[in-house]
Amino acid sequence: MTTDSLRSGPGATGRSSGDGRSSRDVHGGGDGRGGGDGRHSARLPVREHLPARDPAAATAPATGVPVLDVVIPVYNEEKDLRPCVVRLNGHLARTFPYPFRITVADNASTDSTPAVAAALAGELPGVRYVRLEEKGRGRALRTVWSASDAPVLAYMDVDLSTDLNALLPLVAPLISGHSDLAIGSRLARSSRVVRGPKREFISRAYNLILRSSLAAGFSDAQCGFKAIRREVAERLLPMVEDSGWFFDTELLVLAERAGLRIHEVPVDWIDDPDSTVHIVRTATEDLKGVWRVGRALAVGALPLDRLARPFGDDPRDRALTGVPRGLARQLVGFCFVGALSTLFYLALYSLFRLGVGPQIANGGALLVSAVANTAANRRLTFGVRGRGGAVRHQAQGLVVFAIGLALTSGSLAALGAASGAPSHGTELAVLITANLAATVLRFLLLRAWVFPERGTTERDDVEAPLPAKAALPVRNESEDVR
Numbered sequence: 001m002t003t004d005s006l007r008s009g010p011g012a013t014g015r016s017s018g019d020g021r022s023s024r025d026v027h028g029g030g031d032g033r034g035g036g037d038g039r040h041s042a043r044l045p046v047r048e049h050l051p052a053r054d055p056a057a058a059t060a061p062a063t064g065v066p067v068l069d070v071v072i073p074v075y076n077e078e079k080d081l082r083p084c085v086v087r088l089n090g091h092l093a094r095t096f097p098y099p100f101r102i103t104v105a106d107n108a109s110t111d112s113t114p115a116v117a118a119a120l121a122g123e124l125p126g127v128r129y130v131r132l133e134e135k136g137r138g139r140a141l142r143t144v145w146s147a148s149d150a151p152v153l154a155y156m157d158v159d160l161s162t163d164l165n166a167l168l169p170l171v172a173p174l175i176s177g178h179s180d181l182a183i184g185s186r187l188a189r190s191s192r193v194v195r196g197p198k199r200e201f202i203s204r205a206y207n208l209i210l211r212s213s214l215a216a217g218f219s220d221a222q223c224g225f226k227a228i229r230r231e232v233a234e235r236l237l238p239m240v241e242d243s244g245w246f247f248d249t250e251l252l253v254l255a256e257r258a259g260l261r262i263h264e265v266p267v268d269w270i271d272d273p274d275s276t277v278h279i280v281r282t283a284t285e286d287l288k289g290v291w292r293v294g295r296a297l298a299v300g301a302l303p304l305d306r307l308a309r310p311f312g313d314d315p316r317d318r319a320l321t322g323v324p325r326g327l328a329r330q331l332v333g334f335c336f337v338g339a340l341s342t343l344f345y346l347a348l349y350s351l352f353r354l355g356v357g358p359q360i361a362n363g364g365a366l367l368v369s370a371v372a373n374t375a376a377n378r379r380l381t382f383g384v385r386g387r388g389g390a391v392r393h394q395a396q397g398l399v400v401f402a403i404g405l406a407l408t409s410g411s412l413a414a415l416g417a418a419s420g421a422p423s424h425g426t427e428l429a430v431l432i433t434a435n436l437a438a439t440v441l442r443f444l445l446l447r448a449w450v451f452p453e454r455g456t457t458e459r460d461d462v463e464a465p466l467p468a469k470a471a472l473p474v475r476n477e478s479e480d481v482r
């Protein structure tokens with residue numbers, strides 16, 4: 001991966017954003033269509049973004065580090081590139097109250113895209129051009145975002161299918177410090193989307209796969225309209241393997257699993273009929289990515305502990321005198337893990353009982369389920385991440401297992417002495433009662449002895465924390481805008 005050129009230059013102000021719009025650009029047009037179907041007699045008025053200041057003040061380029069760096073990945077987009085950049089630059093100059101930059105990231109185009117991009121970089125202030133000799137949207141975003149000095153990084157597709165009025169709502173939570181990432185969603189209830197049934201089905205099916213296989217909570221992984229804070233990108237980008245279309249999906253899954261805050265913005269979106277995306281090949285690569293990330297998450301191969309507490313302003317990290325930390329959550333987690341462990345134990349006992357006596361079957365089933373129970377409680381109930389202390393925790397968990405073994409074995413012995421040859425159902429009932437009796441004691445031992453609350457424990461196994469999310473200053477009204 002090489003960057004052959006990085007060019008920018010002064011020139012025209014780019015304020016005339018009204019020109020260069022393609023025939024499919026109907027966002028914010030004068031028809032006021034709410035989704036384009038015309039089924040409602042009372043039409044909503046056109047939504048115009050209020051300008052940040054008088055556009056006539058935009059006579060000179062802003063200087064210094066931009067607050068926002070918008071990346072436009074392109075491959076053979078000689079037709080759409082100039083209208084896209086001119087319109088985006090004009091929109092930001094009129095409505096965005098902060099310094100900004102537009103970066104065209106060329107993925108080894110073979111047409112006249114490099115010449116168009118270089119010309120734009122020379123004409124418009126704050127527009128730069130980056131050339132890569134390898135294809136891949138993820139590769140382009142990784143290259144530009146890693147080198148950018150802007151505190152907020154974003155990207156959008158060159159076809160501008162997404163209404164630009166959503167750009168400021170997209171990045172505002174990142175600028176204020178409220179959120180870590182932001183995505184546009186075409187699947188939100190209030191979104192207005194115009195596209196064919198084929199793309200609609202593929203998009204919804206893909207997001208359903210993400211929800212069912214990776215437990216994704218975000219609604220639209222594929223919308224080419226996303227933003228991220230730079231300090232968050234610095235931590236996430238090294239963990240993302242994909243360099244193609246699955247890049248941003250992988251980024252979102254890792255961010256969500258690490259507990260980062262993802263802000264969703266409903267968007268107005270019109271399908272680009274001239275899109276060059278190969279749907280079948282892209283879908284195949286995405287499914288391979290889902291399998292790879294799901295397997296890595298299942299085996300704990302991803303160091304998400306580095307992102308568990310990346311900021312210094314998490315209220316859960318504040319020590320309050322006399323207030324137990326996370327007791328309610330721990331009880332819920334313990335009950336959930338305990339229910340699964342009990343079912344797992346009973347299934348093992350019934351399996352082992354086919355070949356051995358009740359005491360050996362009970363001991364073997366309890367040993368296996370105890371190891372699984374300690375591992376599950378360590379991660380899910382008490383939030384301990386990483387491998388540090390895992391052996392010690394398992395050893396202490398075996399002591400808790402010994403107590404449970406004594407209770408259940410003693411119950412079985414008492415049952416055998418009382419009835420001689422009890423039925424299998426009676427054995428299970430006695431074991432369930434004995435396990436319930438040991439549950440309370442097990443939770444107390446785990447919370448007070450195995451996983452105690454300390455000022456610094458394994459659950460705080462995080463590398464150097466990122467700075468607290470602070471609001472970025474608003475540009476002074478006296479400053480010039482691009």
